[in-house]
Amino acid sequence: MNKSLLGASLISLALAAPLAYAHEAGDILVRAGAITVNPKADSSSVKVDQGPLKGADLGGKATMSSDTQLGLNFAYMFSSHWGIELLAASPFEHDVKLKGTALGAANGKLGTLKHLPPTLSVVYYPLDGKSAFQPYVGAGINYTWIYDEHVGSQAQANGFSNFKAKNSWGMAFQVGADYMITDKIMLNAQVRYIDIDTQATVENNAVAPGTRAKVNVDVDPFIYMVGLGYKF
Numbered sequence: 608m609n610k611s612l613l614g615a616s617l618i619s620l621a622l623a624a625p626l627a628y629a630h631e632a633g634d635i636l637v638r639a640g641a642i643t644v645n646p647k648a649d650s651s652s653v654k655v656d657q658g659p660l661k662g663a664d665l666g667g668k669a670t671m672s673s674d675t676q677l678g679l680n681f682a683y684m685f686s687s688h689w690g691i692e693l694l695a696a697s698p699f700e701h702d703v704k705l706k707g708t709a710l711g712a713a714n715g716k717l718g719t720l721k722h723l724p725p726t727l728s729v730v731y732y733p734l735d736g737k738s739a740f741q742p743y744v745g746a747g748i749n750y751t752w753i754y755d756e757h758v759g760s761q762a763q764a765n766g767f768s769n770f771k772a773k774n775s776w777g778m779a780f781q782v783g784a785d786y787m788i789t790d791k792i793m794l795n796a797q798v799r800y801i802d803i804d805t806q807a808t809v810e811n812n813a814v815a816p817g818t819r820a821k822v823n824v825d826v827d828p829f830i831y832m833v834g835l836g837y838k839f
């Protein structure tokens with residue numbers, strides 16, 4: 608298909624929207640796509656909370672890398688405007704780094720962690736049935752399960768061990784849009800903000816026996832997903 612033909616058929620696709628494109632009560636929407644978790648990762652300074660140096664403030668902060676995985680949405684419409692939606696994904700993995708602490712050996716990559724952030728939201732579609740373009744907003748609750756924390760090899764060589772991060776409950780907000788290509792198949796794009804807060808701890812017996820440091824991290828990521836969906 609050449610470009611002008613493709614353009615013409617996309618335009619006719621967009622104009623030919625007389626069908627019942629909007630979601631209706633009882634519809635089940637399943638979407639899959641690429642999902643990116645981009646942590647804001649503001650953190651407290653790193654403090655020693657156990658051992659002979661207890662109370663020492665090492666300064667600095669923790670940061671986290673972003674990661675992209677397979678994202679899945681399962682939505683059930685209980686009216687043409689309102690639905691409930693579950694976000695699922697394959698496990699995310701992030702590098703955790705410490706920056707600017709008073710303990711030079713602590714700076715750099717501390718390690719990695721994995722997490723799953725299932726999120727249950729109520730979604731609202733404001734438009735009526737004539738539009739193939741169906742934007743929506745949503746709000747809900749997130750549980751982030753953090754697991755498989757590992758100290759990196761360099762940090763391990765510097766005496767760090769037993770890296771742990773706590774799970775998190777928080778609010779989640781989203782905006783998105785479905786574009787109905789047919790009455791069953793949709794393109795989707797969405798952005799979420801999720802309040803994920805964790806407390807990470809790591810031990811270091813090389814600095815002084817029994818030393819443990821902790822840092823409170825506002826992971827608070829923006830989460831982006833683009834994908835395809837199917838309406839059952």
Ligand code: NI
Nearest residue numbers: 802804825827
């Ligand atoms: Ni937060």
